[in-house]
Amino acid sequence: MKWGMVIDLQKCTGCGECVAACKLENNVAIVEPKESEMGRTMLWMDMLTVYEGEYPRLRVRQFPRPCMHCDHPPCTKVCPVRATYRNEEGIVAQIYPQCIGCRYCMAACPYTVKSFNWYKPEWAPGIRETANPDVSVRLVGVVEKCTFCVHRLQKAKEQAKAEGRNLREGDFQTACAESCPAGAIVFGDLENTNHRVNPLSRSPRATRLLEDLGTEPKVIYLKEVD
Amino acid sequence: MEKAPAAPNPDYDLLRPIEDPGKSFYYIVIVLLVIILYTGYVYIRQVYYGLGVTGMAQPVTWGFYIINFVFFIGISHAGTLISAILRLSKAEWRRPITRMAEVITAIVLAIGGLHPIIDLGRPDRMTHLFYNGRLQSPLLWDIVSITAYFTASTVYLYIPMIPDIAILRDRGVKPRWLYEFLSWGWQGTEQQHKVLDRAMNILMVVVIPIAISVHTIISYIFAMTVQPGWHSTIFGPYFVVGAIFSGIAAILVLMIVFRKVFHLERYLKLIHFNYLSVLLLVMSLLWFYFTFSEYLTGYYGHEPNEMRVFWYKFSGAFAPYFWTMVTCNFLLPLILLSNRKTRTIPGILIASISVIIGMWLERLIIVVPSLANPRLPYPTGIYIPSSTEWTLFLGGVSVFILGYMMFARFFPVISIWEIQEGRQESAKAVTERITSYMPDPQTPLAKG
Numbered sequence: 021m022k023w024g025m026v027i028d029l030q031k032c033t034g035c036g037e038c039v040a041a042c043k044l045e046n047n048v049a050i051v052e053p054k055e056s057e058m059g060r061t062m063l064w065m066d067m068l069t070v071y072e073g074e075y076p077r078l079r080v081r082q083f084p085r086p087c088m089h090c091d092h093p094p095c096t097k098v099c100p101v102r103a104t105y106r107n108e109e110g111i112v113a114q115i116y117p118q119c120i121g122c123r124y125c126m127a128a129c130p131y132t133v134k135s136f137n138w139y140k141p142e143w144a145p146g147i148r149e150t151a152n153p154d155v156s157v158r159l160v161g162v163v164e165k166c167t168f169c170v171h172r173l174q175k176a177k178e179q180a181k182a183e184g185r186n187l188r189e190g191d192f193q194t195a196c197a198e199s200c201p202a203g204a205i206v207f208g209d210l211e212n213t214n215h216r217v218n219p220l221s222r223s224p225r226a227t228r229l230l231e232d233l234g235t236e237p238k239v240i241y242l243k244e245v246d
Numbered sequence: 247m248e249k250a251p252a253a254p255n256p257d258y259d260l261l262r263p264i265e266d267p268g269k270s271f272y273y274i275v276i277v278l279l280v281i282i283l284y285t286g287y288v289y290i291r292q293v294y295y296g297l298g299v300t301g302m303a304q305p306v307t308w309g310f311y312i313i314n315f316v317f318f319i320g321i322s323h324a325g326t327l328i329s330a331i332l333r334l335s336k337a338e339w340r341r342p343i344t345r346m347a348e349v350i351t352a353i354v355l356a357i358g359g360l361h362p363i364i365d366l367g368r369p370d371r372m373t374h375l376f377y378n379g380r381l382q383s384p385l386l387w388d389i390v391s392i393t394a395y396f397t398a399s400t401v402y403l404y405i406p407m408i409p410d411i412a413i414l415r416d417r418g419v420k421p422r423w424l425y426e427f428l429s430w431g432w433q434g435t436e437q438q439h440k441v442l443d444r445a446m447n448i449l450m451v452v453v454i455p456i457a458i459s460v461h462t463i464i465s466y467i468f469a470m471t472v473q474p475g476w477h478s479t480i481f482g483p484y485f486v487v488g489a490i491f492s493g494i495a496a497i498l499v500l501m502i503v504f505r506k507v508f509h510l511e512r513y514l515k516l517i518h519f520n521y522l523s524v525l526l527l528v529m530s531l532l533w534f535y536f537t538f539s540e541y542l543t544g545y546y547g548h549e550p551n552e553m554r555v556f557w558y559k560f561s562g563a564f565a566p567y568f569w570t571m572v573t574c575n576f577l578l579p580l581i582l583l584s585n586r587k588t589r590t591i592p593g594i595l596i597a598s599i600s601v602i603i604g605m606w607l608e609r610l611i612i613v614v615p616s617l618a619n620p621r622l623p624y625p626t627g628i629y630i631p632s633s634t635e636w637t638l639f640l641g642g643v644s645v646f647i648l649g650y651m652m653f654a655r656f657f658p659v660i661s662i663w664e665i666q667e668g669r670q671e672s673a674k675a676v677t678e679r680i681t682s683y684m685p686d687p688q689t690p691l692a693k694g
Contacts, residue, residue, distance in 0.1 A: 059303035059627060070623045085622065094472055100385035101374040120374050121297070121367020123307040124385060128471040132305045132620040136367065138298035160296040161367025230621055233472055 022110040023168055024210035024238035025197070026220040027084055030245060031204035034082030039065050041199035042086075045169065047155045049141030062135040064166040065196050081244070084205070086196065087112060087133045087166035088229060088237030095125035095134070104163070110210075110238055111168050119162040126163060130233055134165045168207070169194040189215050210238060257665055258413075260658045263508055265419055267655050278648040285641025288634050289364065297367050299634045306617045306627040310635035311365035313609045314642060316464055317492070318358030319392070320485070320605060324493025325351030326399040327457040330450040338676060339521055341668045342513040345661045346504065347497050348403040353649035354496075355396050357642050362388070364638060384466045395453075395460045402449045405442065408432050409663040424656065461489040468612065475544070475555040475616035484536040491529040491575070492605035495598040498522055500650070502595050504659055513660050516591075523594045526601065527583040534576045554619045563626075564615050567607050574604025 042048070042065035051060050065086045072079040089112045096104050096112060103119035106112050126134040140160040143151065151157070154171040158164050169192075176192035189208055197205040208215030217240075220226070225242040292299050302309045325347035332340035362385070363369055379386050412432035415425035432438060465485035468476035478484075498519070505514045541560075544552050559568045582588045582597040618627035653659070 055298070058301075059305070059625075060298070061304075068623050098383050098385070098470060100380055100383040101371075101378045102380050103374075118371075118374060118378065119368065120371045122362070122365065122385060123367065124383070124467070126304070126307040127473070127617060130472055130621050132622060132624060135304060136307060137296065138303070139296045159368075163367075235472075 021108075021212070022210045022238065023089070023173075024110070024208070024217055024221060024240065025086065025089075025168070025194070026206045026217045026226075026240045026242060028204045028206070028220075028242040029081075029083055030225075030242060031202045032083065032200075033202050033204075034067060035201065036067050037199050037201055038084050038196035038205060039063060039067050041065075041195045042166070044147075044150075045152055045155070045195035046167070047143075047151050047157050048135075048164075049137065049158070050143060050147065051139075055138070060136075060138050062137075062141075062164070064133075064135070064164070066133075083241065084196065085131070085133065085229075086194075086239055087168070088131050088235065088239045089166075089168060091236035091238065092234060094128045094130060094233075094235060098124045098128045100124065109173075111170055111173075112165075113167060113170065114162075114164055116156065116158050116162050116164065121161040121163065123163060130230055130235065131237075134163050136163050137161055257662045258417075260508075260510075260513070260660050260662055261414065261417070261419070263654055264414065264656060264658065265417075271651065271655065275648065275651065278644045278651075281644040282641055282648065285637055285644070288637045288641070292364075292634055293369060299632060301630045301632040301635060303627070303629075305620045305624060306614055306629040308365070308613055308617060309629055310631045310639060311361050313606070313613050314639055315358055315361035315365070316485075316609045316613070317606050318354050318361065318642065319460060319464055320489035320492045320609070321496045321602075322351045322354040322358060322395075322399075322493065323457055323461060323486070323489035324497045325349065325354075326395075326402055326453045327490060328493065328497065330402070330453050330457075333446070333450050334454070336679070338668060338672050339518055341664045342510075342660045343497065343501065343518060343522070344664070345403070345406070346500055346659050347493075348399065349650060349653050349659065350493070350496055350500065351399045352396070352403050353646055353653070355392065355399060356649075357645050359392050359396060361642075384463065384470050387463045388467065391456065391460045391463045395456050398449065398453045398456050402446075402453050404428075405445050405449060406661060406664065407657060408442065409434060410658055410661060413662060414657075458486055461485045468616075473616045474549070474551040474619070474621070475612070478540060478543075480536060480540050480543075484540060487529065487532050487536055488605055488608060491526070491533050492602060494522060494526045494529060495601035495605070498526065498594055498598040499602065502591060502598075504654075508654075508659070510660065513665070519591060519594055520589065523583050523589055523597065526594075526597065527579060530576055530579040530583070530601070537572075537576075551619070551621050555615050558615045558619055558626075559611060563618075564611060568611055571604045571607040571611060574600040575608065576604075 043050075043063065046064055048062050048064055051062060055061075065084055067082055068085050070081045070083070072081060089106075089110060091106070091110065093104075093106055093112050096106055099105070100122060101118055101120055103115045104112065104125050105115075121136070123136055126132075126136060137158050137160050141158055152171075154175065172194065173192050176187060180187045180191060189212075192207075194205075194207045197207040206216050206220060208217035210217055210221055212218060220242065221240045223242055225245065226240050227243055228237045228240055231237075300309060300311075329340065329344035329347045333344065363372060366372065375386070375389060379389075381387075408428070408430055409432055411425050412429040412434065415422070415429045419425060462482035462485065465481035469478055469481040471477060501514050501519070501522075504510055541556065544556050558564055578600045579597040582593045614629050618629065620627070
């Protein structure tokens, strides 16, 4: 089993629904505007903007950016306390109670996907009550990032076990994939030929971010054709 | 305290600051203690609120603490490494300098070693490093090498101090128990001298590879990532050269200060400054060589991400710092120290201070630009250190000054017995050594 994600940039409209869904699903703290301006916004799923060409031929492209869940993650290599590691299903996980907050993994990540809890995380009163009970809230001073909604996987596995069957493709979807109105994000097992991500990941349009670094990301982008 | 009677030994002048520290000593100590206490408060505040009180953010997740960590540990290379190399190469002019240099190492290393802990988001979980540590992480290598260096250099500082502590003990200087305890029953017998020499010989050979490993491993923290501007094979030796460079500058500044404050003109002569400043000049050239190689390689490779960092330093937001660094580390020392007319005490002082500033800037230029320019299309990071970080920097410097003052209050900063040994024995030893280099007139050349 090797969990992966395919993001079809042809379908992606850049609406940002995945960003919002991720934030709510994973109880990601909302920082004050002043902090956000400093660059302390916490987003497990971010929407990056690329400007190509110059006016009047300027072209603005956007693409969602989760954690790449590399097969050779530069972040886990440098962690001094094994607070981040790649599990046997390929998910690069963070262990919040283990993290000492040295931020070495953040410095080492070529995709800059990690966020740090600069202050004690806080939520607006309304959001606080609707926090997702399946995801642990983080403490001040630890690093966090996209987990491929591993809590949902946990739940799906238990459900499947209770029903005495194997995990099916639809059992487990990440919040971003589920919320995407354009259906641009597909999640599944890259090694399982029955999963949609498997043929998609071998599409001629398939590309990975910063492939030449040898990190072997498991988030695959399908290039725009036009 | 009454005036010391006509001392039989002129070198006992060196004990005057210990026997009569004077009033200004206490004033300065109080000022420093106030700064340090305030720093402690600022740090506790940081622990309470989180690292948000600093200027760090994403993507510049490392700032002053890591810069100062590298900087302070760099300064520490002055001491032990220089004094060990000078001892090992039997440079006789080392005698009044070695101890001063070694003290720098011990104090600065303690301060520098604390910086990664200050930088932790969860200092309460520091013990995780010991029972959950991953030896694959360069941070663990650092803990190992810095601990080894701290141990070796404090022992290396202490062992040659024993005969001097015994002098203090024999003169009945207070606090008596301290000197009684630290002198370890030194009587100056031949056997004791033999053991002392042996211990020093072993330590100075051991301490050199440890010192080199320390700064190499600090560079590995950066070089082991794939980030542009960091992932460079040259980083190990580059950092070591920079460390020794800044260390020599620090020794020179301290020597000038002590010469002035304790009136050590008889001991720290112009020749010492001359030799050390030539060494500083050599290191400056070496530093330039490494910097030049590093950036030229990056420029010719022309990898886009590398170039983004390159231009950020050369003509972007960091250009003022970058060119100040080049001026401070290369141009100014080169002009001042290569000219005999300006290689005077004030000239050397200016060059040394400029090198210290320049080397601090170098650490800044290594740490921040690579982080500020991520590979993916994020906005360029901004890093403005907060008052917390400035205070902790000031606190670190204050701890250094206080530490040095406390040392000078209780122990002679110039090794008395080594000076005496130099007076009594080394002239003869050096003559013998030089004679041994010369061709032997007695043995005729073999016929063949």
